[in-house]
Amino acid sequence: MIQKQELLDCHRRIKPFIHRTTVLSSKLINKIAGAEVFFKCENFQRGGAYKMRGATNAILQLSDEQRGNGVVTHSSGNFAQAVSLGAKSLGVTAHIVMPTSAPEVKKTGVKEYEGIIYECEPTLDAREYNANKIAQDTGATLLHPSNDIDVIIGQGTAAMELLEDYPDLNAIFCPVGGGGLIAGSALAAHYFGNDCKVFGGEPFEADDAYRSLQSGKIEGNESTNTLADGLKTTLGSNNFPIIKEHVSGIIRVTEEEIVSAMQLIWERMKIIVEPSSAVTLAALLTDKENFKNQKVGIIISGGNVDLSKLPF
Amino acid sequence: MIQKQELLDCHRRIKPFIHRTTVLSSKLINKIAGAEVFFKCENFQRGGAYKMRGATNAILQLSDEQRGNGVVTHSSGNFAQAVSLGAKSLGVTAHIVMPTSAPEVKKTGVKEYEGIIYECEPTLDAREYNANKIAQDTGATLLHPSNDIDVIIGQGTAAMELLEDYPDLNAIFCPVGGGGLIAGSALAAHYFGNDCKVFGGEPFEADDAYRSLQSGKIEGNESTNTLADGLKTTLGSNNFPIIKEHVSGIIRVTEEEIVSAMQLIWERMKIIVEPSSAVTLAALLTDKENFKNQKVGIIISGGNVDLSKLPF
CATH class of the missing domain: 3.40.50.1100 (Rossmann fold)
Structure with a gap:
């Protein structure tokens, strides 16, 4: 079990090499979601992503x-x-x-x-x-992109910072690809949150994490026909146990919901996010009845998009 | 002559109705410009622009x-x-x-x-x-969009905030359309800057402000064939005297330079800015020899773009 002190040590260690990214909000998106939503902008991170x-x-x-x-x-x-x-x-x-x-x-x-x-x-x-x-x-x-323990701990520091800024979040949403970000975020919420639940957003077209939590073992994807190119990989032996223990649920979304959430973020928040990042807002909107009037953090995972190949 | 106290009173008056927008930087853009550049993100303002x-x-x-x-x-x-x-x-x-x-x-x-x-x-x-x-x-x-005195004072509060955050800026760049933003910014730099000069960025295709400063009277545009749809209007009787007195120069840029600066901001800073806003960075890059190692503020004027009609 990864300890609280390991996350604190990691954050201190990497601080000189990363940006402390800003947290943005949008009144219109709050209105649409019926919740207070706080976007942790890891698209502004060095290299354009939380990675x-x-x-x-x-x-x-x-x-x-x-x-x-x-x-x-x-x-x-x-x-x-x-x-x-x-x-x-x-x-x-x-x-x-x-x-x-x-x-x-x-x-x-x-x-x-x-x-x-x-x-x-x-x-x-x-x-x-x-x-x-x-x-x-x-x-x-x-270095495994999502199953290396040091990588998982490092990815958790985005949620740590978000909880430092907004300690009373009821929930944090992350996209789920290989599972590193959501496992790290779940540890951060466990140690630094105040009863803060963690949810994953995942495309129906690559819903291995959803099926893995259902079956209790790591499932693969037969195909991964999704715009969310960062979410095509599957969970790993180190992050899956953390996810099983600390993640409250995985919410699946259609490709249309991803595009529509992405366009909403671009048009209203004036920030560039990749389809994989829009999956989280899409998941919140799909399931918004369950988060009414809550304070919800969203990890905007990255903003590396081919501008010549936009889905709108 | 608009007084310092009028700007301070205005800022206090409008504060409850506006966002204090964030200031972003990019190491890569600093490297390309050979200067430290601070982007005041009015694209994040309510309504998507400083207006x-x-x-x-x-x-x-x-x-x-x-x-x-x-x-x-x-x-x-x-x-x-x-x-x-x-x-x-x-x-x-x-x-x-x-x-x-x-x-x-x-x-x-x-x-x-x-x-x-x-x-x-x-x-x-x-x-x-x-x-x-x-x-x-x-x-x-x-309400005139750029020649009303109360509008000019209001637009100056973006530069006021930028100078509160970064008091030692050597220069501030604004786009020049009707002249309200640059006149307000020039007043703010005059009263709150530490020898901070103000420059305008303008498309060659609508260079009325450049020609007006040359001739000493307000010039029009015969045509305005520019992507920068916010910069097609001409200066006004109230803002022109302020611009003549307090603006250090207008730097003109080509349409290609505008598109290229816009793409640089989108790809590297992950923020959505309209062509009119990219004109300022284009102007700085065109004239970068004159701003070497300086601290330069840029007012990103807005982010309202038709996503289905991008120039790249």
């Missing part, structure tokens, strides 16, 4: 020898950028396995941060195979 | 009898939304003359805030004729 938190924490925990051998990861984009940027700040080589389907803007980000890209088929098997092979060949340390 | 400040101030200055007769204005969009929203908050009827060319998203905003729209030809003459006629017919008070 910088976990990546930085994991790299900072490596020995000098390990840092000398570099790090390797696989990611459709945001973790790839985060590892590249975090590694670059600390003078560490980053090997990045990316599926060919990853958005161009995310590949460009990795290149700018001097990560070395290895393209592979867009399946979890191909991603893991390639990352493991690079680790063996180079001696680089494999 | 709420001046509109609210002007309506608050009306007598009860005047409020009972309503207000009328002409605007391509942001001032229209601001007057509608400000008037609605204070229980005042708002008549809004809008050119047929105004973006759909801005017309929708006016309707949501219960402003009554009157469409007209997209020329300044047609706009003024229609607004004057409504004033005569209804007894409504005409």
